[in-house]
Amino acid sequence: xxxxxxxxxxxxxxxxxxxxxxxxxxxxxxxxxxxxxxxxxxxxxxxxxxxxxxxxxxxxxxxxxxxxxxxxxxxxxxxxxxxxxxxxxxxxxxxxxxxxxxxxxxxxxxxxxxxxxxxxxxxxxxxxxxxxxxxxxxxxxxxxxx
Numbered sequence: 001x002x003x004x005x006x007x008x009x010x011x012x013x014x015x016x017x018x019x020x021x022x023x024x025x026x027x028x029x030x031x032x033x034x035x036x037x038x039x040x041x042x043x044x045x046x047x048x049x050x051x052x053x054x055x056x057x058x059x060x061x062x063x064x065x066x067x068x069x070x071x072x073x074x075x076x077x078x079x080x081x082x083x084x085x086x087x088x089x090x091x092x093x094x095x096x097x098x099x100x101x102x103x104x105x106x107x108x109x110x111x112x113x114x115x116x117x118x119x120x121x122x123x124x125x126x127x128x129x130x131x132x133x134x135x136x137x138x139x140x141x142x143x144x145x146x
Contacts, residue, residue: 010046017041017049020057028058 018041026034037056041048075081 013049014041014045017052021052024058029056030058031055 018038021029021034021037021041024034029037031037032040037048037052041052044051
């Protein structure tokens, strides 16, 4: 029974160390390269595992933690947030321009419906049908100067 427990302990240490070597980044291993550590582990199971834990394992860094290279959520991505702010500003500007355009059109309609001198109706500009339109001389007319 004691032999079985000893074999199980050696097997657990060997498997744990082998998995640890495989999951460790190749640039973080100390001593020899990662493939060399795997070969040492397979050839010398218990001694290789002990050598790995003493000499090969990286200092103070968890071996299974992957390096985070890009944001995982949209609200962590600065580019997304920048684009979101730009879109919000553009939408606000579009809304402001639409409101100004609507106000301008309303003013134009209001000015077009009422005559400028305050007399008559808007359709015939203050003149009755059949009445001749008297116009003032054009200040830019050059016919009189000749």
